[in-house]
Amino acid sequence: MNSGKTITLAIMDAPYESANSTTALRLIHTALSQGNHVNVFAYEGAVNLTMKAQQPHPNPVKGTSVEEEAHPTTKDWIASLFALAEKNNVKLDWINCGLCVDERGAGDWIDGPRRGGPKELYEVSQSSDVTLVIPTK
């Protein structure tokens, strides 16, 4: 199952703002499913993707309750990606840019991610088979 290969992604978009975030999560899901290791460098607004305080909400337009709506949170999707990595015996190394976290007050995150910076991006990129930057606009 473990391919021994590693993909590094650098992402920047905040949750609920861009299709880029969803595409990045789809890529991570597929890469882990294929047995690859994945590094993520979450830069700027992307550090909010893993914030623990995210909560699903009801949808008053559709008239659905919180339970009925089952609104996605990016932190739950990412927690599920960590579980997938564990199940497939591969590593998901999620690095939240520390300074980006500080300026956003986004330090309370789910289990899994670690704090880092440009040095860590450089290190994981050097040991990866490929690095893909998905910037914001």
Added chain:
Amino acid sequence: MKILNIVETAYRATLEEQDDTILWLSHALKNAGADITLLLRANAVNYAVKGQNAGGLTFGSLQQEHPPQLDKDLEAMSEKGVPVYLVEEDMLARGLSDGNLITGITKINLESLPAFIDQYDQIWHW
């Protein structure tokens, strides 16, 4: 590993950050030992214009004390050994000429861009 950082987006939250986040990242990567080159394209070519002044903002009683100095940031990176290029057509399209630019910038035209990027192991387009 030779990395080419291509910067396209300009003035995105630079006043809040007091930096351009990708110029800053490039500088930090250089400090971490990366072999990094910078290419400014699209609106980001304006970062190489000398005399930018983002000072003077006040919010309530709070004054911004250290506004971004993007031209100075580029000069600092250049002095540290980061080669800085910009796309000539993008510069001309914005009414800029050589006299508007800080020193240490190398121009490259669009026709030669494919061969230029081909020299690098990683191309990070921000």
Added chain:
Amino acid sequence: MKYLFIESRDPFESTDTQFFSDLVKGVKKLGRETTLFLVQNSVLSTRKGAKYNDQIAQLAQSGVTVLADGFSLKERGIDHLVEGIEVSNMDQLVQLLLEPETKAIWH
């Protein structure tokens, strides 16, 4: 050396897609194996009859492998594509990313 270009923008909203398209063509002219993967709103120009069909068709005719993310197509109800485009998926994108000596560039 191989190139994998990933286009997420569409020419209706972003004139910068022309820059990216020219870069893809230029790299192909260098003799590099070149793939363009269309995702998100970039697939809006692949629907047969869309204004920018030619831009995509020219890339395919120049020898660039042009792939379109099947989910992005399905999400937008696109089922008739201009010729020269293959429907693809995330599985293939990951495999392409991990091909040895691949340079991946997102736009």
